Amino acid sequence: MKDFSKELTFKTSRSSGAGGQNVNKVETSVTVLWKVLDSGFFNDEQKERIQHKLSNRINAEGFLYLTVSETRTQLMNKAKAIEKILELVDKALIVPKKRFATKPSKSQKQKRLDTKKKLSEKKENRKFRF
Structure with missing residues (x-):
């Protein structure tokens, strides 16, 4: 995980x-902003992947933003915001494995046919005969 926290801006x-009177007086909620395209920590391909995966969190100016107001102190909210944005970007950079088609083995095919045969025989035996 790359630590690009030096490029982050806070509001x-x-x-x-929760917080009582504290809520009305103190600015404890922290919004963290990061300009994705101006980052020096990632190459162009990684920036493109981040923009694609996190497009719902990136505004028109190209800032990735995240607001945290979980705790009562600004300092703890700032730490949580940094942690969360680093985690978000880290998850966005994961390249999924490419899937490739596989065929069922001969034994699997035979097993399926055998169970079908047993089931049909069971149903055949249920028929009423004169």
Whole structure:
């Protein structure tokens, strides 16, 4: 996992939720912004993959953003935001394995035919005969 936390920009705002009077006075919610295309840590292919995978989190200016307001302190929210954005980008960079078609083996085919035969014989034996 690459640590590009030096390229991150932070904005703070008032958070909702638990905190009592603290919520109305202190800006504890942290929004982390990262300009994907201006990053020096990733090559063009990786940047393209990040933009494609995280397109729903990237705004019109090309900033990847994430807001965290889980804890009551700005410092802890900032740490969580860094952790989450690093994890998001790391997951976006994973290249899935290419799948290739396989055929069932002879024994699997034979087993399927045998079970079909047994089932048909069972049903045949259920028929009423004179």
